[in-house]
Amino acid sequence: xxxxxxxxxxxxxxxxxxxxxxxxxxxxxxxxxxxxxxxxxxxxxxxxxxxxxxxxxxxxxxxxxxxxxxxxxxxxxxxxxxxxxxxxxxxxxxxxxxxxxxxxxxxxxxxxxxxxxxxxxxxxxxxxxxxxxxxxxxxxxxxxxxxxxxxxxxxxxxxxxxxxxxxxxxxxxxxxxxxxxxxxxxxxxxxxxxxxxxxxxxxxxxxxxxxxxxxxxxxxxxxxxxxxxxxxxxxxxxxxxxxxxxxxxxxxxxxxxxxxxxxxxxxxxxxxxxxxxxxxxxxxxxxxxxxxx
Numbered sequence: 262x263x264x265x266x267x268x269x270x271x272x273x274x275x276x277x278x279x280x281x282x283x284x285x286x287x288x289x290x291x292x293x294x295x296x297x298x299x300x301x302x303x304x305x306x307x308x309x310x311x312x313x314x315x316x317x318x319x320x321x322x323x324x325x326x327x328x329x330x331x332x333x334x335x336x337x338x339x340x341x342x343x344x345x346x347x348x349x350x351x352x353x354x355x356x357x358x359x360x361x362x363x364x365x366x367x368x369x370x371x372x373x374x375x376x377x378x379x380x381x382x383x384x385x386x387x388x389x390x391x392x393x394x395x396x397x398x399x400x401x402x403x404x405x406x407x408x409x410x411x412x413x414x415x416x417x418x419x420x421x422x423x424x425x426x427x428x429x430x431x432x433x434x435x436x437x438x439x440x441x442x443x444x445x446x447x448x449x450x451x452x453x454x455x456x457x458x459x460x461x462x463x464x465x466x467x468x469x470x471x472x473x474x475x476x477x478x479x480x481x482x483x484x485x486x487x488x489x490x491x492x493x494x495x496x497x498x499x500x501x502x503x504x505x506x507x508x509x510x511x512x513x514x515x516x517x518x519x520x521x522x523x524x525x526x527x528x529x530x531x532x533x534x535x536x537x538x539x540x541x542x543x544x545x546x547x548x549x550x551x552x553x554x
Contacts, residue, residue, distance in 0.1 A: 262302055264309075268316070272345035273338075278325040279318035283309025286379065287352040289343065290317040293361020293385070294463050295429040296534075297323060297453040299446065300360060303540030304547070311548055316350060320363065322462025323453065334462065335469040335476045337483035340369025347377055356551065358382040360536060362466055365487075372486050375493040382547055384499040385507055385533050391514030393488050402508050408432070412467040422460055426451045436506040437532030446537075495521045497550040499543060501531030524550060 265280035280298050282305050290301040290308075298317040308315045319326035321334060321342055329338070343366050347355045356379045359367030364383035371378045396402050411417055421428040430447055433440075454460050469475045476484060496519050500509050509527060516523045526546045531539040 262299060262305070262317075264306060265317075270346065270349040272349040273342045275321060275327040275329070275342070276325075277318045277321075277327075277342075277346060277349070279316050280305070281314070281316045282306070283312070283314050285312040285314050287347065287350060287355040288313040288315050289346060289355050289357050290315065291343065291357065291359040291363030291366050292317070292320055292323075293359075293363045294466065295432060295450060295454065296361065297450065299449055300534070300537060301358075302537075304358070304536060304544060307544045307548065311551065313356070313551075316346075318346060320366070322459065322465060324456040324459050328458045328462050329465070331477075332465055332475060333469065333477055334465040335480065335484060336365055336369050336487050337373075337480040338477070339366035340371075340373045340483070341480075343367065343370035344374045344377060353377065354379045356380045356382070358384075358547065360384045361386055361533070364388075368492060369483070369487060371492045371494045372490055373483060378494045380551065381492065381494045381496040382499070382550065383496065384535060384543075385501070385504060387498065387500075387507070387512040387515050388492065389488055389515050389518035391517065392511055395511055395513065399508070399511070402511060405506055405508065409467050409471070412464045413471055417464055418460060421464070422454075426454050429454065432506075433534070436504065437501070437534045437538055438503055438505050439530070440532055440534065440538045442534075442537070491518045491520050493521050494519075496523045497546065498523060498525045499528060499535060499546060500525070501528050501533060501535035501538070503530060504533045504535075506533040 265282045268281050292300045301317050305315050322328045357367040364386040368388050528535045536543045
């Protein structure tokens, strides 16, 4: 990406490839699905100019980062990736900014090593028991989340990859209604998902989520803590008011899970990819949060 350098590190047993810009305290940007590091193209420069060393990795399984050799993409393992990346990058602490699955990874890292997370910024996926309860009790949200259950089916691999990944384009259209995304960005997304193993890995995140047989018994305690144990890190949560993937109402009650403080910002007129759709509003909220004592 323009203005960045590409780096490579080993963390948690995998080769991670990332983009880097700036000097100062480490700030990791963690992407979700269907997405890749370009998702943060509007945030990298402002955050670097604010005095941060911004590193944006391809997440586990998103080539050129290596795929999990055992197919493990469970939440607890993603958190371990993030903690290991901090160490591999030669730092003791970091600020995390995670979107979608990146938010889930950030929560897991904050549970695993709260002393290594300076501040936590997440977007589009809430945290906590109120979220889980609301999710399971909301017919509207279950309808929005149909794709999660579809991805459990073997046929999903073929369907998602059909017609030059038209499925992914339709997800973007559904999840961010009204966003006229640049066609170049959709082309870049297709290029990422066309790399060997990426689609299988991306669907693997969802399959590990619902299939305990794909999870490691060694991570059972860490996995069980997710959404149930409070996160002891100052946090900012961002959500688009027109999100077609995760209803904005799902964020209600999150503050009880953040005893160190939680600021919630609803971004008007933004959908699921709010940091791409409304970068000025998102960047302003992030920079103001990071500037607080």
